[in-house]
Amino acid sequence: MSTRAPERAPRRRLGIGSLELLVGGLILMVVGQRWIAEWFQAPAVATFTTIFVSIVLQALPFLVLGVVLSACVAAFVPASFFAKVLPKNSAAAVPVAAGAGALLPGCECASVPLAGGLMARGVAPAAALAFLLSAPAINPIVLASTAVAFPNDPEMVLARFLASLGVALIMGWLWAARGKGEWIKPLRRPDTEGLSSWGVFRVSAQHDLLHAGGFLVVGGLAAAVLNTVVPKEWLDSVASNPVLSIFALAALAVILAICSEADAFVAASLTQFSLTSRLVFLVVGPMVDVKLISLQAGIFGRRFAARFAPTTFVVAVLVASAVGWWLL
Amino acid sequence: MKRDIQALIVVLLGGAMVRISLDGTYLRYLKPAMFWFLLAAGLFLVGLGLVSAWFDGLLRKPSESQMVTEEADERLDAYLDGHPHEVGSHGIQIDDGHGHGAGGPRVAWLLLLPVLGVLFVVPPALGAYAADRGSVAAKPSDVLPSLAVGDPAAIPVAEYVTRAVWDGGRTLQGRTVQLTGFAVRRSDGGFDLARLSLTCCAADAIAAKVQLKNLDTSVVPDEWLTITGRWVPGGGVDSPSAVPWIEVSIAEPIEAPDQTYE
Numbered sequence: 001m002s003t004r005a006p007e008r009a010p011r012r013r014l015g016i017g018s019l020e021l022l023v024g025g026l027i028l029m030v031v032g033q034r035w036i037a038e039w040f041q042a043p044a045v046a047t048f049t050t051i052f053v054s055i056v057l058q059a060l061p062f063l064v065l066g067v068v069l070s071a072c073v074a075a076f077v078p079a080s081f082f083a084k085v086l087p088k089n090s091a092a093a094v095p096v097a098a099g100a101g102a103l104l105p106g107c108e109c110a111s112v113p114l115a116g117g118l119m120a121r122g123v124a125p126a127a128a129l130a131f132l133l134s135a136p137a138i139n140p141i142v143l144a145s146t147a148v149a150f151p152n153d154p155e156m157v158l159a160r161f162l163a164s165l166g167v168a169l170i171m172g173w174l175w176a177a178r179g180k181g182e183w184i185k186p187l188r189r190p191d192t193e194g195l196s197s198w199g200v201f202r203v204s205a206q207h208d209l210l211h212a213g214g215f216l217v218v219g220g221l222a223a224a225v226l227n228t229v230v231p232k233e234w235l236d237s238v239a240s241n242p243v244l245s246i247f248a249l250a251a252l253a254v255i256l257a258i259c260s261e262a263d264a265f266v267a268a269s270l271t272q273f274s275l276t277s278r279l280v281f282l283v284v285g286p287m288v289d290v291k292l293i294s295l296q297a298g299i300f301g302r303r304f305a306a307r308f309a310p311t312t313f314v315v316a317v318l319v320a321s322a323v324g325w326w327l328l
Numbered sequence: 329m330k331r332d333i334q335a336l337i338v339v340l341l342g343g344a345m346v347r348i349s350l351d352g353t354y355l356r357y358l359k360p361a362m363f364w365f366l367l368a369a370g371l372f373l374v375g376l377g378l379v380s381a382w383f384d385g386l387l388r389k390p391s392e393s394q395m396v397t398e399e400a401d402e403r404l405d406a407y408l409d410g411h412p413h414e415v416g417s418h419g420i421q422i423d424d425g426h427g428h429g430a431g432g433p434r435v436a437w438l439l440l441l442p443v444l445g446v447l448f449v450v451p452p453a454l455g456a457y458a459a460d461r462g463s464v465a466a467k468p469s470d471v472l473p474s475l476a477v478g479d480p481a482a483i484p485v486a487e488y489v490t491r492a493v494w495d496g497g498r499t500l501q502g503r504t505v506q507l508t509g510f511a512v513r514r515s516d517g518g519f520d521l522a523r524l525s526l527t528c529c530a531a532d533a534i535a536a537k538v539q540l541k542n543l544d545t546s547v548v549p550d551e552w553l554t555i556t557g558r559w560v561p562g563g564g565v566d567s568p569s570a571v572p573w574i575e576v577s578i579a580e581p582i583e584a585p586d587q588t589y590e
Contacts, residue, residue, distance in 0.1 A: 199383075
């Protein structure tokens with residue numbers, strides 16, 4: 001251990017480093033807090049800031065849950081476990097993984113880091129992606145809140161379940177058939193050598209949290225801007241057109257980036273729209289929105305997100321419209 | 329990003345979450361039901377950050393026996409810095425915080441934004457600006473029960489709106505009601521009384537609005553009021569965008585309540 005001190009020396013020679021800047025900045029903020037707060041008092045700016053802070057705060061507990069589960073997978077679940085429970089053939093593993101999504105009691109912010117953790121543990125990308133898409137939409141909490149939000153339309157719950165599961169299956173199989181591993185950037189995994197299980201847990205959790213958290217902030221900023229500046233009147237002008245209303249609510253789901261546990265209530269409030277278009281809103285929202293695109297780009301890479309998000313959007317709109325036409 | 333700063337950011341983020349959940353500020357942004365989630369996640373992050381600071385951050389003492397070996401420690405540096413493939417070849421100079429590829433952990437600096445937001449800016453609960461962007465008269469899911477007892481009957485703004493718009497004011501007729509909300513200026517110069525409700529967080533806020541008729545007190549936008557008055561027909565029925573009327577008998581300015589959302 002005595003060799004550590006000389007090795008660390010080059011770092012200290014830098015003098016004022018990022019740590020000193022950070023601490024200095026924080027001290028300035030403490031001193032100037034009153035003036036800083038005043039800059040944010042214009043109503044539009046205050047509304048933007050409130051919505052940004054809300055989106056991030058609301059998502060963080062679920063992101064932490066996802067990061068903890070993912071770190072548990074990395075630290076305590078041997079890779080052989082997934083080889084045993086999941087079929088070898090990735091096309092056969094897709095339905096198992098998509099169905100397992102029903103077990104994750106969270107929303108979309110938890111499922112992204114967890115899917116990344118599963119892939120790092122050797123789960124076939126097609127299966128992990130099917131899980132990523134199905135988990136936030138078909139778990140019992142989300143289905144129960146959908147039932148509460150649509151007390152007069154119980155078939156909405158069934159329609160949401162079937163459409164979301166259908167999209168997860170199609171995307172999983174599509175990935176198994178056409179996906180290329182090189183689209184996903186190499187997943188960073190902790191080097192477990194020399195670390196205890198708890199050490200692996202701590203290092204994975206911290207890395208995933210900082211990484212995914214940073215991208216959550218990017219997505220939160222984008223969603224807050226769109227939420228504040230896009231006028232809501234455009235919605236009313238397209239509500240009566242059956243085709244336009246589907247695309248309008250699909251786009252709204254991407255823009256608003258609300259939690260899948262809450263989106264049913266927002267959908268229920270959009271009473272000027274048809275049930276089918278609101279089903280599209282509920283199916284697209286947990287799978288594609290600005291916050292999720294940012295998270296996916298962070299964890300799986302931009303090349304992945306640029307292909308996966310638009311394809312999922314198209315498949316989700318088509319499947320949800322078909323299920324809505326059939327059931328609602 | 330250096331490991332000592334990583335630990336610091338995790339502690340700051342967790343500390344901010346713990347603080348706003350304990351002092352009640354979180355009610356400006358989230359539903360009360362989120363309290364335990366927020367507090368638990370915040371405490372976890374504080375713990376994680378402190379443990380990290382102990383093992384490889386600010387609190388690390390070079391002389392102390394480490395849980396990791398020297399070599400593994402370097403690989404850890406590389407991993408946490410996002411240079412998994414440069415391990416070994418560059419030694420520890422990879423810790424300089426430069427040259428990260430796209431989407432490297434530098435993005436974690438952005439986590440300071442929500443920390444600064446809740447600790448220093450402390451944005452207010454949503455108000456007139458958000459309510460001005462459209463309101464919804466929620467359609468009842470069932471036949472409306474009779475109005476709560478009391479004279480005046482204190483009811484949520486959203487309930488008044490639903491009763492007035494979707495039931496033609498049937499259950500409001502002949503009753504005096506009391507509503508609490510904030511003032512929103514109408515384009516015709518008059519005022520609405522509005523209240524926002526959340527499902528999960530402020531991003532999904534939905535506004536309910538009533539138009540204040542006969543208001544003789546002078547009010548300013550965003551001012552909180554308790555209104556006592558009676559239902560009068562007007563403002564539209566059977567439409568989610570209707571804004572029903574209320575004839576005001578007393579308009580009393582009040583302090584903003586702790587729970588600004590219904």
